[in-house]
Amino acid sequence: xxxxxxxxxxxxxxxxxxxxxxxxxxxxxxxxxxxxxxxxxxxxxxxxxxxxxxxxxxxxxxxxxxxxxxxxxxxxxxxxxxxxxxxxxxxxxxxxxxxxxxxxxxxxxxxxxxxxxxxxxxxxxxxxxxxxxxxxxxxxxxxxxxxxxxxxxxxxxxxxxxxxxxxxxxxxxxxxxxxxxxxxxxxxxxxxxxxxxxxxxxxxxxxxxxxxxxxxxxxxxxxxxxxxxxxxxxxxxxxxxxxxxxxxxxxxxxxxxxxxxxxxxxxxxxxxxxxxxxxxxxxxxxxxxxxxxx
Amino acid sequence: xxxxxxxxxxxxxxxxxxxxxxxxxxxxxxxxxxxxxxxxxxxxxxxxxxxxxxxxxxxxxxxxxxxxxxxxxxxxxxxxxxxxxxxxxxxxxxxxxxxxxxxxxxxxxxxxxxxxxxxxxxxxxxxxxxxxxxxxxxxxxxxxxxxxxxxxxxxxxxxxxxxxxxxxxxxxxxxxxxxxxxxxxxxxxxxxxxxxxxxxxxxxxxxxxxxxxxxxxxxxxxxxxxxxxxxxxxxxxxxxxxxxxxxxxxxxxxxxxxxxxxxxxxxxxxxxxxxxxxxxxxxxxxxxxxxxxxxxxxxxxxxxxxxxxxxxxxxxxxxxxxxxxxxxxxxxxxxxxxxxxxxxxxxxxxxxxxxxxxxxxxxx
Numbered sequence: 001x002x003x004x005x006x007x008x009x010x011x012x013x014x015x016x017x018x019x020x021x022x023x024x025x026x027x028x029x030x031x032x033x034x035x036x037x038x039x040x041x042x043x044x045x046x047x048x049x050x051x052x053x054x055x056x057x058x059x060x061x062x063x064x065x066x067x068x069x070x071x072x073x074x075x076x077x078x079x080x081x082x083x084x085x086x087x088x089x090x091x092x093x094x095x096x097x098x099x100x101x102x103x104x105x106x107x108x109x110x111x112x113x114x115x116x117x118x119x120x121x122x123x124x125x126x127x128x129x130x131x132x133x134x135x136x137x138x139x140x141x142x143x144x145x146x147x148x149x150x151x152x153x154x155x156x157x158x159x160x161x162x163x164x165x166x167x168x169x170x171x172x173x174x175x176x177x178x179x180x181x182x183x184x185x186x187x188x189x190x191x192x193x194x195x196x197x198x199x200x201x202x203x204x205x206x207x208x209x210x211x212x213x214x215x216x217x218x219x220x221x222x223x224x225x226x227x228x229x230x231x232x233x234x235x236x237x238x239x240x241x242x243x244x245x246x247x248x249x250x251x252x253x254x255x256x257x258x259x260x261x262x263x264x265x266x267x268x269x270x271x272x273x274x275x276x277x278x279x280x281x282x283x284x285x286x287x288x289x290x291x292x293x294x
Numbered sequence: 295x296x297x298x299x300x301x302x303x304x305x306x307x308x309x310x311x312x313x314x315x316x317x318x319x320x321x322x323x324x325x326x327x328x329x330x331x332x333x334x335x336x337x338x339x340x341x342x343x344x345x346x347x348x349x350x351x352x353x354x355x356x357x358x359x360x361x362x363x364x365x366x367x368x369x370x371x372x373x374x375x376x377x378x379x380x381x382x383x384x385x386x387x388x389x390x391x392x393x394x395x396x397x398x399x400x401x402x403x404x405x406x407x408x409x410x411x412x413x414x415x416x417x418x419x420x421x422x423x424x425x426x427x428x429x430x431x432x433x434x435x436x437x438x439x440x441x442x443x444x445x446x447x448x449x450x451x452x453x454x455x456x457x458x459x460x461x462x463x464x465x466x467x468x469x470x471x472x473x474x475x476x477x478x479x480x481x482x483x484x485x486x487x488x489x490x491x492x493x494x495x496x497x498x499x500x501x502x503x504x505x506x507x508x509x510x511x512x513x514x515x516x517x518x519x520x521x522x523x524x525x526x527x528x529x530x531x532x533x534x535x536x537x538x539x540x541x542x543x544x545x546x547x548x549x550x551x552x553x554x555x556x557x558x559x560x561x562x563x564x565x566x567x568x569x570x571x572x573x574x575x576x577x578x579x580x581x582x583x584x585x586x587x588x589x590x591x592x593x594x595x596x597x598x599x600x601x602x603x604x605x606x607x608x609x610x611x612x613x614x615x616x617x618x619x620x621x622x623x624x625x626x627x628x629x630x631x632x633x634x635x636x637x638x639x640x641x642x643x644x645x646x647x648x649x650x651x652x653x654x655x656x657x658x
Binding site: 019022024025028029085086090092093094095096097127128129130131134159162163164166167168169170172193194197219221222224225226248249250251 | 323324327328329331336356358553593595604605
């Protein structure tokens with residue numbers, strides 16, 4: 001029986017710091033300015049966990065790593081990899097090789113050795129460009145960015161997930177969760193901007209990541225291919241969905257978004273920094289509503 | 295909780311798909327080509343049958359995403375072997391005219407990334423060729439398919455603002471702060487590209503302006519070359535036939551714009567309009583184009599989003615689907631070649647004015 005990990009029920013998403021959250025430019029700049037100092041972010045992360053969040057969903061950017069280093073106790077992290085801002089991602093050529101070249105350039109000797117070993121096991125030198133063989137190398141290259149303690153999950157960023165989804169890369173979705181669980185001893189997730197289609201394909205391919213992260217909200221914003229098809233798939237899938245973009249870019253309240261997502265089959269919630277003004281209080285209210293308060 | 299009532303005119307999900315299954319191909323597998331491949335793979339009634347790129351690594355990159363397709367180094371071979379019903383051309387700018395010409399001569403409809411060719415002369419020849427052969431030719435202008443800007447266009451064209459008195463526009467992005475300096479070997483060599491920020495980015499806004507307000511008769515522009523041999527910023531002023539002035543500013547060298555940000559502000563005799571990536575705001579003296587009299591503020595998220603796939607945005611999917619509908623016998627999309635060529639003519643005039651230090655240049 002392959003080992004699996006429990007999907008989180010309540011995360012604080014800090015994807016706004018990566019510029020990956022659907023919000024106005026002003027709001028993203030405001031959030032990024034508010035948490036520019038590591039101390040400020042560290043306090044918010046600690047309060048979020050105290051308020052009931054099981055961990056933080058974000059890429060291990062320098063700002064996040066500096067904030068985690070401020071804290072004595074580890075904050076559970078669902079690390080979104082590759083740790084790349086959408087702005088940076090858009091400047092690279094498509095596919096995994098440009099990402100790999102960039103990561104390899106920054107990787108230290110230890111990471112290079114692990115990459116070499118992982119590459120040998122997967123015969124990746126013969127599978128140039130293949131997500132199934134090369135994304136594990138990319139994760140190895142970025143492994144030094146991850147905390148030594150408190151890693152609860154590794155989540156593949158939406159640009160990678162959705163490219164492989166459109167390409168119908170079944171082997172990638174089958175093999176990557178196995179690699180993540182074995183290598184990092186953590187849950188394996190996929191971030192997507194197309195939750196209905198991803199869940200359907202995962203079911204058809206019998207691929208089983210520990211969870212999927214994607215938008216879910218009452219107006220149906222971002223619920224691709226359509227809100228109706230996404231909801232129908234929610235009734236069929238066995239893969240837990242952790243819902244994001246609960247406020248639909250501000251069209252509804254967090255409470256409305258959370259109630260909708262949980263009422264339509266979402267396993268968990270990941271409200272974003274950009275969606276909350278009082279992070280601790282709003283998370284506490286959500287946790288209480290989910291019966292997950294510690 | 296129901297979404298707020300917003301005046302919508304976008305087609306519903308079903309009608310965005312072409313009426314028959316079309317076999318399509320993508321030529322040029324850089325970021326734009328890969329994005330088109332992703333969109334086409336998720337469009338109903340469309341089968342992605344082949345791709346082409348002279349770079350083996352680019353072909354391998356797309357195959358590595360899972361696209362198990364015949365991949366050719368040359369477009370001529372693709373046309374001969376795959377015989378597609380339509381082609382999406384994202385080749386390098388200096389290669390585009392040759393690739394599009396090959397497709398049109400084979401009778402294959404083309405959607406080509408903007409600008410459609412490196413020079414105005416090449417673009418004109420392509421438009422003539424498409425017209426003479428009766429083959430659909432469109433140019434990639436996804437901004438025109440963003441719901442906010444599509445509705446703004448409808449409001450202006452319906453006369454909601456009355457005669458336009460003045461307009462301003464801007465498009466900014468922080469591209470030069472990306473991981474790959476854009477002045478790498480040959481990447482923005484003026485011998486290979488039509489220009490800098492206007493050709494690569496803001497020609498999208500220019501197309502929307504020309505489509506919305508009509509082509510200007512004269513332009514003046516100044517430019518800044520900060521990092522290389524092509525412009526990083528351009529400030530233009532365009533004069534319409536009735537003397538109305540339209541401002542046009544663009545830069546990819548300003549901080550704080552992680553995503554491309556576009557604004558159009560128009561003042562008319564009967565109202566004002568402010569369209570941005572985030573909202574559409576109208577202040578009308580009388581109701582028109584489905585908008586009531588008074589102030590209307592509609593956020594981007596409130597518009598219907600008919601795309602069935604999101605890959606860093608939805609407008610590309612809507613644009614590609616509209617082109618395929620045209621190929622299948624449906625309505626002509628706004629970005630068809632004649633309309634896009636009009637914007638290309640204005641871009642060329644802006645460049646000539648900027649090169650001459652900001653003198654007025656008549657638009658042919």
